[in-house]
Amino acid sequence: MAANTDPIFSKVPKVQWTNGVTAANTAKDGTGTVDTVFTADAVNGSYLQKLTIRPRGTNVATVLRVFVNNGGDNTVAANNALIAELSLLATTNSEIVSIIGNEVPLNIPLPPGYRVNVTLGTAVAGGFAIAGFGGDY
Amino acid sequence: MSMRGFIEMDFSFGGASSSETIWQQIEEGEVVGYFKADGTPVELPEIYEMRVASSDILPSIPIGDSA
Numbered sequence: 001m002a003a004n005t006d007p008i009f010s011k012v013p014k015v016q017w018t019n020g021v022t023a024a025n026t027a028k029d030g031t032g033t034v035d036t037v038f039t040a041d042a043v044n045g046s047y048l049q050k051l052t053i054r055p056r057g058t059n060v061a062t063v064l065r066v067f068v069n070n071g072g073d074n075t076v077a078a079n080n081a082l083i084a085e086l087s088l089l090a091t092t093n094s095e096i097v098s099i100i101g102n103e104v105p106l107n108i109p110l111p112p113g114y115r116v117n118v119t120l121g122t123a124v125a126g127g128f129a130i131a132g133f134g135g136d137y
Numbered sequence: 138m139s140m141r142g143f144i145e146m147d148f149s150f151g152g153a154s155s156s157e158t159i160w161q162q163i164e165e166g167e168v169v170g171y172f173k174a175d176g177t178p179v180e181l182p183e184i185y186e187m188r189v190a191s192s193d194i195l196p197s198i199p200i201g202d203s204a
Contacts, residue, residue, distance in 0.1 A: 022188060022189055023186060023187065023188035023189075024185070024188070025185075026183065026184050026185055026186075027184050032186055033186055058140065058192075058194075060140070060161075060163055060166055060167065060168050061166055061167050090165075090166025090167065091166075092166075122187075123161070123187040123188050123189050124189065125192035126192070
């Protein structure tokens, strides 16, 4: 059971990430090869406030898709839900100019064991570092 | 800096365990097409998976590369 229930707040901060997201997977149902950014606490669940997306060099334009997975096999479409998309503009690597990043505000509670997975619509070379900020209940 | 040229990709679809090489054409940072090594355009299915085989952006598709 969650430690706090009325109202419910996260108890322990949680930051998880995946680096080097480069591959394309055009499935809109969350199946196929995905990158897991955030996994909810196995006992109490978690809260996910946002994802940050930072380009890691030169990338063509693409789209980020964000899925909630219920903890089951993501190859089963019924275990996934597409919850957000974000257009990511082409970027050019630089050692003197910062590359613009993005954030996806989510503010969602996640039941125990649920995951947040991401995919790209077009494969990119440099890739993206994607981090999820939230907390465990 | 304009981003244009060709990037080598590993491409698969339909749950295939093996992949094939195709070339992604880029103009101004946008993908404008995919081609086999012999220059034949590739029409992608709606659902597929693809990853960058080499991040080098080449001015043209190398002659003699297999696809």
